[in-house]
Amino acid sequence: MGSFVQRHPGWTVVLAVALAALLWAIIAPWSPGVEQVLGRKRIFLNAVFNGITLGALYFLVASGFTLIFGLMKNVNLAHGSLYLVGGYIGYEFAEATGQWLLAFVVVFIAVALMGIILQYIVFRRMEGEDLRQTLVTIGLSVVLADIMLWIWGGQSYQIQTPRWLSGPTTLPIVAGMRSNGEFVYLTYPLVRIAILVAAIALGVLMWVALNRTRIGMLIRAGVDDRDILAASGVRTQYVFIAVFAFGAGLAGVAGIVGGTFQSISPGEDVRFLLASLVVVIVGGMGSILGAALGALIIGLAEQLGSVYAPTYSVVFTFLIMAFVLAFRPQGLLGSRC
């Protein structure tokens, strides 16, 4: 961060001004003149918050993807299928027992087991042959998608929000003004706030685990140089399996989250595969912080785009990706390898 400020003082000022303007737009009440140009503040705020929560969901999916890629150079194009499997299992479990929180644990373990099988059977056999890995995971995702369509059919499912998380909550942010000068505060679904908080907490935990623990040290060492790590006596295969299981489990858990505040249906696997691809391309391969930044940018772009330019919102996502690739091919926070 400090080095960036030193190297690009101009860009830092531009970024700071943009950030301040965004913060002002969120916090300050809008005058009627501004509302005339930009539309109702409530709509803008809702789009921003939806974008941030969507970004949190994208972060859950993409952080596993980027971790797996960063450490093992495995391109797991079946990652979207793991998301969808997690969503379906979570739905079945929550429907059967009514335990929403427990579903997270069950799904994490189940999908992590799938990830272990995937790593053990597929990736371990073709280490370093990235094209073959890609092709095999594409084939797997085709087969898995069809089998899921077979089991769960074409309709969409929504996971019930538990009672203690349902309903709206009021945020201390001004959404508008009544005619008598009274402020109206923004109301927002509680479950989305909870998910946002959980995603941030998870991100912080992952950062701490990567930077302050022994296993995190092993993973970071593996990202930098696998061969030296193996040569210094670490059983890298165990580290690989653990990371793969964790990344897959995260994707599965994200399936429950997605199934709770959106819905799960066939085709969502591709959507989230695309999201994680774009997020890691924008944020930088193998970087957790990059995944968080990319997820936030893509989530915001998608939601703001769908409010202000409905038929072109995908184009925004795509343009951001093209822009990043054109000027910083390694991603915003990626390092040149």
Add this chain to the structure above:
Amino acid sequence: MTIAESRGTPLETAPPRVSSDTFAWMQQVPAAYWIIGALLLLMPAMASGFVLYQILGWAFILGMIALSLMFLGGYGGMVSLVQMSVAALAGYMVAILGSSGMQAISLGWPWWLYIPVAIMIAALFATLAGALAVRTEGIYTIMITLAIATAFFYFTRQNYTIFNGYSGFASVVPPPLFGVDWRQPIPFYYLSLFCATAAYFAVVYVSRSPFGLALQGIRDNPRRMAALGFNVVAHRIAAYTFAGVIAAVAGILLVWQNAQISPGTAGIAAVIDILVIAIVGGLSRPIGPFIGALIYVVVRTFSPDILEGVGLPGERFKTLIGLVFLAVVFWSPDGVLGLWDRFRNRMRNRANPLLGSGGGT
């Protein structure tokens, strides 16, 4: 023969002197080409309309799209998943610029105008996608082209002003040129056969041209080619443009064959199908994609019978195709062509007492 003389002769053994040049040229063509060519030309006399239109016509079209992928992947080392989107864009352009059931959007241009414009727009799109994709290498190319293809799919589905959203365009028919209805099985068969043959020989020709050789050099060692003074990025982007033209022609044929186009035409399933076709056929030679396409179309057409034969529901053809693909990737990464090459080598080595039937690859 002195060295100076041998330098002048072409790589293939020089043909014996004959009175006419065309005859000499014909003698160089292998017998297999004559047999396959005659078989394909006489096919309408043997096969039914369904086989001509739904199986062979479709296989030629898919084969052409996969051929454009094979050109990029096999000669350029860039596995691009955007080819189906390029084809679909050309199809969309034919529907938008020409005539379709959507009178409100279609512009109704004459055929001699909209066909070249559609091909040019699709080639431009391919070039832009290529310009983005070549900024990265290896698997990153797959990821970025997959992202572009997915974005194209969602864009066509969301956009109603140009691409007419979910429903797309219906009743897009070829122009009744020379008084022929080109959607009849036999004319369409010859049309697609002509285009596929032209695309095949274009790829063969380009692969042996200086450009194609430079491209293969770049595939093998980009640094060295750059040091020799070749513009690596420009060659790669030009490869995308050339492949885009082939895919665009195939896309126009595809929209004429189905008489409709919708976002699903370039959906992720279709994008992956093209990859499956190219890989199953083999990326080493231009004939591979057509073999892969024929296998794909036959499996897809008869999958209900195959699946019900082993006691599975008939609509699970994607599982079947995915499993075939997985099997090929696991056991023969260079596709059916690789299997054929290994088989031929073994046959050849059997006669050789030193290598025997078991050894040698």
